[in-house]
Each structure stands twice: as structure tokens, then as C-alpha cells.
Amino acid sequence: MLEFAFMQRAFAAAVVIGVVCGALGFFVVLRRLAFIGVGISHSAIGGVAIGIVAGLPPLATGAVFAVAVALGIAAVRRRGALSEDAVIGVFFSGSMALGVVLFSLQRGYQQDLFGYLFGDVLAISNGELLTLAAGGAAAVTALALAFRPLFFIAFDEEIAQAYGQPVGALNTALLVLLAVTIVIGVRLVGAILIEALLVIPAASAALWAAGWRAQLAISTGLGAASGVLGLALAFALDLAAGASIVLVSTGLFFVSLALRGRGPT
């Protein structure tokens, strides 16, 4: 299958997105950001649709829109009048509905919409792959630079703030990073399923290792392995690529649970 250029690009994209999602997923699981991730990923559809209707690059408008939604959720949450899940529910459903309405204005919208909802990694172009690689490298670099303070905040926000860490700015930066990573991953598995790559490898890693270094390494490894094995499975059995990647990742989680259900010793 590697003789096909489209498969080479798909494998490369799967590895990049698997690594980035595995690394960021460490914080998504640790800080219980899974639902906010779902909210942002579904909101991205609204931004992608704006790009298509306006004739702008859909991933770029999707990224800007997802970042705006992430910041909006953070701002409303800070005011404290509503619970976080209610705020996310409002942004998530409103943005997605906007996306579906905008897609419906386009002729042949179903194919486009399905590509963004469930992924279309086999159709990825060289230019898109380069964009993914650059975005992925930027996300991993940002995460590495801010890792210590982010980890401190995950342990205890108040102590971190008392010791001079810019907690508000770093929390916002983490949400922006999450939004960018989600948009990068939309081409691989789609807006509906990208959350799986942010949660499942990191959750599996937490069953294998007690320390953050090992959890990060296992999470990124499982993210990349899920992408490669899922794509190979999809090619061999003529299945949907994005869903196959998520199913492999889920399978690896249940293997981890069966072998290490009590967690690391």
C-alpha cells in the first residue's frame, strides 16, 4: 500500500496527528478537558463552513473559529454564572448548527460536510500535509515550552499562582493549543471523532505508567500507532479510514484495561 502516494501522505499525517494528540491528550485527561474538547471540535465545523462559503482556506477559518469558541467558553466560564457543561453545550450546538446551515447553502454540500465530520485523510494533499506538519511542530514546541508551568497548574492552580505563574494566560494558551490541534486533526478523523485521539491514548497510557514522562511517551506512541494500524486496517479491509483509526485506538485501550485495569503498580 505504500506504493501509493496518497497512502504515504495519509500515513505521515496519521503519525503527526497521533503524536500531537497523544501529547496534548496528557493534559486533556489530567485536567478533565474532554468535554471542552468535544465542544471545540464540533464548533470547528462552523468555522470550516464559513471558509467554504467565503472562499477562504477552510482549515484556517476553522482554526480561527475554534480558537474564538475556546476563548468564548473560557470567558463565560470565568464569569461563573453558568456551569461549564452548560456553556460548552450552548457553544457546541450553536456553532455546529451554523456549520450545517452554511454547508446546506452549497451545492453538493453533503460530501464536503461528511469529509469534515468524519475525516478524509486519503484525500490529503502535499500542501495540506505540510500545513499539518508545521502546525503539529508548533503545537508540540509550545507544549514543551510551557510544560512545567502547565503541569504545576494541573497539580494546583492556587499554589502555582501564588508562586508567580501566569495561570490565566497559560490556561487560555492551553485552550488555544487544544483548538489548533483539533483543527489539525479534523482532516484525519473528522470533527466528530478527533476527541477520541485526544482522550483514548492518554487514558490508556495512564493505565500503564504512574509517572508523567512515561505517560507522555506511551500516549504519543499509542496515538501514532493507532493512526498507522488504523490506516493499514482501513486499506486492507476497505473501511472508513478515520473511524478505523479510532476503533484501533479504542481496541488498544481495552487491551490496556484488560492487562492493567488496576493501573500502574
Added chain:
Amino acid sequence: MVRFEDVSIERGGVPVLEGISFSLRAGHFLGVVGPNGAGKTTLLRAMLGLVPITAGRIEVFGARPGMAPTGVGYVPQRQAIAPTFPATVRDIVMMGRLRGLGLLQRARAEDQEAVARSLARVGMHEHAARPIGRLSGGEQRRALLAQALCASQQLLVLDEPTIGLDLPAEQAFYELLRSLEDELGLTVIAVSHDLVALAAEADELICINRTMHVHGNPGEVVHSHALREAYRCEFNFIAGELAHHERIGGDR
């Protein structure tokens, strides 16, 4: 070292603290007591620069809260650490050194030494490689104390440091604190709901309930009418228990 001058704090337009004034000398242990909702934690958080004040002035080492060149060690009130939190005791204690580390900068030899020293001081050096979430409540509290010592060896701010601990663990914690005060000349400000224990340990007590009710040495404060007024109830201290605490703290 720490000075509050007529400090008032409001939250959502509602006064939480009003006209609080006191000063704390270096090497002293100040206990802060008061009923639930009296503003004790708010007072500590204001001192750390975590909540804004609406009037008055706070100085910590002669600077505004959070701006002091010398760090302040802080142990907040908190529940047990999640058993799955993926950090060792050493990782947690190292967080106390983060202020001095730049982005991507690895811990320096002096940071590693400071962590080892702090762990040894609280008797946790043998637990350095253990996951923090798997320690007992008392051990976790000692690890957080080591983290605070890594941040500052001059001023410690403790919010309900013994909450959730059984009596032996509470006594062990205060014994450790006393030995650290003697060894390092630490200044300590601690909030606790346990008036008897704090009265036995502290050099001075203040009792607040939105406003300052009484400030003095523990013996004066626990027998004062102002204390009863702040709590709006009568106290019936068990003489033996108070005497026991006084005996433990008697060599201070």
C-alpha cells in the same frame, strides 16, 4: 516582615474583611482563628496577591503582595491529592523552585540540592521517588511543606495545614513545624479551625470575623471576651486538653 494596614476586601460588593491591621515580626508564628466564613482564607490569599484588596495596604518583605523579591512558601487548604496524579514527591517539591526556572530550562544542580534538603528537613527523603498520590494524608502534607520550603525558607503561609489529619499526624506536623522554626528561624502565619491546637503552637493569635476582634498572645486571646463575641458562643475548654497542648508548646 508582614504588615496589614486598615485592609478591606469586598467580593461582589459584599465586605469580606474590613479594617484589618496587624504586623508580624520575623521569626514569629502567627495563628489566625475565627468562625467559618470569617475571612481567614481571604486574608491569607490577599497576603499572597491572589485576591485584590479594596482599601488599605499590605506589605510583605516591604513589597506589595506577590511582588516580594523573596518568595513566600504556601500550603493551601486542600483535599487529598488524586491517587492517579502522575508525579513523584520530588516532582511536586521541585515545583517550589519553578519561579527561578525559565522556559525549557532544566533543573540546575542547586535546584536539585534545594529539593533534597527540603525533603530531608521534613523527613521525606526516602519517599522522593514515590508517586505523590499514594502517600498518606500526613505524608502528603509534609511533601507540600517541603515544596513550600523550596519556595521560601523565610516565610510560610499555611491554610488549615492539619485538616483531615488524625491527632497523631496533626501533632507530628506541628512538631515538625516547630523544629523547622527553630532550625531556620522561619516566620509562619497559619489559619486553622482548631483553636486549641493553634493556641498551643502560635506565638500570637488574631481572631477575626470580618473585622479584627482580638490580637495578642494565645493565653490572652483564648480567655478573652472578644473571642466569644467573634464566635458568638461560649467556650468550654477542657482544661486538661489545653494544658496538654500548652505543655507540648511550652518550650517555645
